[in-house]
Amino acid sequence: MRTALIRHTTAKIHLTATPVRPPALGSLMSVIDPRILRDEPERLRESQRRRGGNPDSVDRLAMLDKLRREQQQKYDDLRSSQKSLSKEIGPLQGRVKKGDASAQVELDALMAQATTLSDDVKAAEAVVNTTAEALAAAWLEIDNLVDLDAPVGGEDDFVVLEHTGTPRDFAAEGFEPRDHLELGEMLAAIDTERGAKVSGSRFFFLTGDGALLELALLNLAMQQAVGNGFTPMIPPVLVAPSAMEGTGFLGQAAENVYRLPEDDLYLVGTSEVPLAAYHSDEILDASTLPRRYVGWSSCFRREAGSHGRDTRGIIRVHQFDKVEMFVYTTPEDAVAEHARILQWERDFLDALEIPYRVIDVATGDLGSSAARKFDIEAWIPTQGCYREVTSTSNTTEFQARRLATRMRSADGATRPVATLNGTLVAMPRVIVSILENHQQADGSVRIPAALQPFLGGRSHLLPR
Secondary structure (H helix, E strand, C coil), X not given: CHHHHHHHHHHHHHHHCCCCCCCCHHHCCCCCCHHHHHHCHHHHHHHHHHCCCCCHHHHHHHHHHHHHHHHHHHHHHHHHHHHHHHHHHHHHHHHHHCCCHHHHHHHHHHHHHHHHHHHHHHHHHHHHHHHHHHHHHHHCCCCCCCCCCCCXXXXXXXXEEEEECCCCCHHHHCCCCCCHHHHHHHCCCEEHHHHHHHHCCCCCEECCHHHHHHHHHHHHHHHHHHHCCCEEECCCCEECHHHHHHCCXXXXXXXXXXXXXXXXXXXXXXXXXXXXXXCCCEEEEHHHCCEEEEEEEEEECCCCCCCCCCCCCCXXXXXXEEXXXXXXXXXXXXXXXXXXXXXXXXXXXXXXXXXXXXXXXXXXXXXXXXXXXXXXXXXXXXXXXXXXXXXXXXXXXXXXXXXXXXXXXXXXCEEECEEEEEEEEEHHHHHHHHHHHCECCCCCEEXXXXXXXXXXXXXEECCC
């Protein structure tokens, strides 16, 4: 049935479109090495199962891939015949000019054959182009291969790898902890009422010490990242569809993306998007890897599907600032680089003196581009639980293939790079963590020593 549909579509295109030379097989976009699809399709099916997806999409992809290669071969054979025929026609035309009557008969026969062959080539070209488009669309439905070491399951099936720090016993200290919004209002640091007046629900102002606290966090994060070899970046927050699609954010995450239809641009939900597209359609010298970038930007998320969740305060909002690490490296070093990014995230949370835990995210809760993901969740006293404040994902070659980012080795060979991302600080949730974990009975908040140099040497934020 699928083949019949393709034939019907291609016939229609043959009548209405002017065919162009189809791309070579190797230039077709594939989000995963196509050799895995052809030689080990069960690896793809198992990965889809572990994500809770439909493994049948792999079968459709394999069918289209096989059909595309068969059609390409037919096209190439016809083109070869066309070139051979052209070589025969040339000498005959010369003989005809010299008055060879028998040559004219042969030439007329070959010209008729050439006309038929030209029509066949155009028809084959249209078929190849249509199937190529269907194949490219089918590849976009395939998620990255999950790391087999990642725990299998859904959102609640993560594995806790480590706890760091001990939550405070406020009862033993003799007072009931206030939540971050009450503290923020006492400190004149957070204003959600006017945020809602100006922009609607889930928007807020950081004022006074709240704004200074965010800038202090930004400076501390950038200082640490630059010290670890990252190049600081302030990327655009509006990107083209190719950047959003290339990073995998127009799939399962599309409902949370803001789009400006008149300009055909998207507001990013993370600077991972522009940083991933920074080297799109480029070939990087392998000797320059890893290339590490750290971007600061405002981020925008619709928070679709979160109605009624975290409506109080600034834990789940539509606009926030974030410092994001992004790395281009060799596929062989990706796992080790993932561990390094996680350690840099831990170092930052350690400097803020906040209790946290590290979790290995289950396969069913991974984004489409991530092969494996680790989250760091900070303790939130008034909620009595850990909440995500940073994460890091190894996206292997997935994004690089979609964005055509490759590396050239010393031997001249080119292949896709690996990319990784990691949040160093998502401002609102880290501010929530600092306020709640370092609050004092009088409503003041102790400033962690690492932040004090960026806040004029003060040791506490004081109620206004």
